Amino acid sequence: MKHRTFFWFFLPTGLAMLLFIALPIVSVVTQSLFTPHEAVLVKVETCTPFSCTEETTIDQNATAAIRQDEPLGRFVGLDIYLDRGHLAIAEVAEAWNTRASFGDFLSKLNNLPFYRAIAFTVAFTFIVTPLVILMGLAIALAVNTVHARLKGVVIFFSLLPFVITPLIGALVLFWMIDSRGIIGNLLQWMAGDPSLSLKASTGLMWISLMIYGVWHAAPFAFVIFYAGLQTLPMDQIEAAQIDGASRMQRLRYVIVPHLMPLVTFVALIQLMDNFRVFEPIVGFNASAHATSLSWAIFNDLGGETQQLSSAAATSVITIIGVAILLSPVLVRTWRDYKGKV
Amino acid sequence: MTTRANKLPVGLRIASTIFVIAWLLMAAFPFIWTFWGSFKVELDFFSITDWTNAITGTRTQQTHGSPFTGAGYHGAWVEEGFMRNVINTFIVCFFVVCTSLTFGTLGGYALSRSGFRYTFWLLIAALIFRAMPPITLVAGYMLPFFEWNLWGILPTTIIVLVAINQPFTLWMLHSFFQNIPKELDESAKVDGCTQFQAFRHVIIPVMWPGVITTGLFSFLLAYNDFAVTSMLLSEDNRTMVPQIAAFLGTTYTEGNIMFAVAAVVSATAPLFVLVMFFQRQIVSGLTAGAVKG
Numbered sequence: 001m002k003h004r005t006f007f008w009f010f011l012p013t014g015l016a017m018l019l020f021i022a023l024p025i026v027s028v029v030t031q032s033l034f035t036p037h038e039a040v041l042v043k044v045e046t047c048t049p050f051s052c053t054e055e056t057t058i059d060q061n062a063t064a065a066i067r068q069d070e071p072l073g074r075f076v077g078l079d080i081y082l083d084r085g086h087l088a089i090a091e092v093a094e095a096w097n098t099r100a101s102f103g104d105f106l107s108k109l110n111n112l113p114f115y116r117a118i119a120f121t122v123a124f125t126f127i128v129t130p131l132v133i134l135m136g137l138a139i140a141l142a143v144n145t146v147h148a149r150l151k152g153v154v155i156f157f158s159l160l161p162f163v164i165t166p167l168i169g170a171l172v173l174f175w176m177i178d179s180r181g182i183i184g185n186l187l188q189w190m191a192g193d194p195s196l197s198l199k200a201s202t203g204l205m206w207i208s209l210m211i212y213g214v215w216h217a218a219p220f221a222f223v224i225f226y227a228g229l230q231t232l233p234m235d236q237i238e239a240a241q242i243d244g245a246s247r248m249q250r251l252r253y254v255i256v257p258h259l260m261p262l263v264t265f266v267a268l269i270q271l272m273d274n275f276r277v278f279e280p281i282v283g284f285n286a287s288a289h290a291t292s293l294s295w296a297i298f299n300d301l302g303g304e305t306q307q308l309s310s311a312a313a314t315s316v317i318t319i320i321g322v323a324i325l326l327s328p329v330l331v332r333t334w335r336d337y338k339g340k341v
Numbered sequence: 342m343t344t345r346a347n348k349l350p351v352g353l354r355i356a357s358t359i360f361v362i363a364w365l366l367m368a369a370f371p372f373i374w375t376f377w378g379s380f381k382v383e384l385d386f387f388s389i390t391d392w393t394n395a396i397t398g399t400r401t402q403q404t405h406g407s408p409f410t411g412a413g414y415h416g417a418w419v420e421e422g423f424m425r426n427v428i429n430t431f432i433v434c435f436f437v438v439c440t441s442l443t444f445g446t447l448g449g450y451a452l453s454r455s456g457f458r459y460t461f462w463l464l465i466a467a468l469i470f471r472a473m474p475p476i477t478l479v480a481g482y483m484l485p486f487f488e489w490n491l492w493g494i495l496p497t498t499i500i501v502l503v504a505i506n507q508p509f510t511l512w513m514l515h516s517f518f519q520n521i522p523k524e525l526d527e528s529a530k531v532d533g534c535t536q537f538q539a540f541r542h543v544i545i546p547v548m549w550p551g552v553i554t555t556g557l558f559s560f561l562l563a564y565n566d567f568a569v570t571s572m573l574l575s576e577d578n579r580t581m582v583p584q585i586a587a588f589l590g591t592t593y594t595e596g597n598i599m600f601a602v603a604a605v606v607s608a609t610a611p612l613f614v615l616v617m618f619f620q621r622q623i624v625s626g627l628t629a630g631a632v633k634g
Contacts, residue, residue, distance in 0.1 A: 001455040005536045010463070013448030013507050020504030021470045024481030031480060071488055139364050142357040145349055152620070154361060157369040159616050159623060164372075165565040167582055168605050171589075172371045175378075175602065180387035182374065182395065215367065220627065227628040247353075276474035279567055282586060294476045294568070301479060301572055308483055315477035322472050330465065337461055 031312035034073040125274040128213035136221020162219035170283025205289040380409040413603030430580040437563035449514030467508035476568040493575030517551030554626035
């Protein structure tokens with residue numbers, strides 16, 4: 001295909017991505033270096049026949065004018081990245097210098113909103129992803145043994161948690177684990193503690209969020225592994241069987257290696273998706289116990305005063321996090337590509 | 342496969358059947374439960390005294406004279422005007438799917454037919470864009486959209502969702518087009534077609550399975566989005582998902598929470614129908630991406 005033809009074919013999609021993905025990234029980076037103008041203060045001297053008093057007031061017109069002229073605000077460099085709401089360099093240094101122990105330092109770190117968000121985001125990403133893969137593999141292996149007629153029904157119901165709107169899925173589960181809901185009741189009965197509430201405990205909340213994560217994504221892994229199981233090399237399995245490999249050994253040495261490329265694929269997609277964990281925190285109303293980077297951005301943008309600069313700084317840090325997460329894949333793809341050319 | 346399955350020891354067979362049933366319960370029960378509960382009053386669905394009330398509807402019987410009530414639905418659809426949000430959702434979804442597919446088929450086709458080095462870089466850029474959480478971009482939209490008075494209206498949200506959708510659409514259609522033999526449009530070009538004519542008359546007629554599958558995923562993305570729609574739409578233009586979040590924001594007064602439950606069930610129904618009719622396409626779409634890796 002000629003360059004010219006390619007250009008015209010690619011123009012609409014390229015333009016859409018340029019205008020609404022690439023430029024906003026630039027805009028986010030710029031925004032994160034600016035902060036809104038402070039109010040313009042004027043000193044007014046009011047004199048009475050007896051004395052003069054000087055008052056400082058906000059010049060509303062001048063403030064509005066400067067905010068109108070330069071909507072970006074004033075340039076502050078990396079200040080926003082380093083302030084208490086983000087990397088909190090000063091607070092971290094202080095916590096480190098005054099630490100009683102390493103654990104004490106960590107608990108102080110955990111009081112800073114940004115580190116709390118990072119802790120949950122990273123924990124969620126790296127706990128849920130392997131669990132999704134294991135759960136998906138287990139379901140795929142089990143479904144593979146059920147009667148062929150049932151498979152359609154099984155796949156239909158399995159797809160539901162995956163296609164459901166994340167916020168709605170989270171709400172549906174949240175209403176069930178509510179202390180007045182059915183699972184909440186069951187847990188109270190099992191623990192023998194009628195005051196047990198998942199909403200009151202950070203640990204239980206984290207576990208619930210992660211269970212939601214596995215519930216939501218396991219069908220995706222299942223469908224992909226199940227498709228992979230349909231292309232199993234039967235001759236290899238029979239050969240392994242003749243050589244006396246047990247069921248476990250066949251799974252370990254024939255089936256799993258066959259599925260390995262799919263595992264990599266699922267892991268990649270899941271790392272990307274779990275890193276943006278957001279809806280379940282809103283749905284579970286869990287922000288007192290767990291926050292994520294995406295939630296922090298959302299929280300800054302919503303609310304009474306929109307803190308655009310703060311949201312932008314968190315966004316940039318999140319994008320850097322995604323880049324770190326993705327870098328092994330990119331390097332590998334690049335090597336494969338160079339190998340092919 | 343059947344030969345091996347037949348040889349499964351009984352114990353393992355039972356264990357795996359139980360596991361499948363347990364998984365099905367996990368997957369389906371929350372939806373059935375919520376559907377059932379949406380016809381109850383709050384004191385039944387969130388029962389303090391006895392959880393079986395949610396099944397039998399004791400309090401609902403006392404309040405409304407029957408174990409089922411449509412009060413939640415009445416509240417959501419009539420009192421809160423949920424219909425408007427439903428219409429908004431379908432407007433957004435319709436235009437997002439159409440525009441995404443138009444842009445995506447052109448771009449994906451070009452990527453699959455051009456052998457130059459930049460196609461690789463474009464696909465990698467798309468992969469990176471796909472990896473970025475959409476909410477990180479929202480901070481970048483806010484200021485320009487406010488400045489140019491574009492904030493809060495449906496067309497802005499539609500085009501933003503289309504753009505966010507493009508990386509995924511491109512990857513998917515790219516892999517579908519690669520499976521369509523190049524000889525097909527090459528021969529059309531030999532017969533004197535331009536590239537676009539070849540695309541129009543030869544490729545479009547055979548590309549529908551891939552386009553339908555990709556369209557389904559575009560629809561799901563637009564339908565399920567919360568981050569973008571809740572930030573970029575004004576209160577009057579809200580789609581279903583941000584509206585449900587807004588129901589929750591209002592205090593948990595009696596009755597109000599049941600509006601949210603009814604709205605949630607209403608918003609789930611289209612997805613249920615979608616899976617019922619397009620199960621095969623969804624499965625093939627998921628696996629098509631995986632096979633390409």
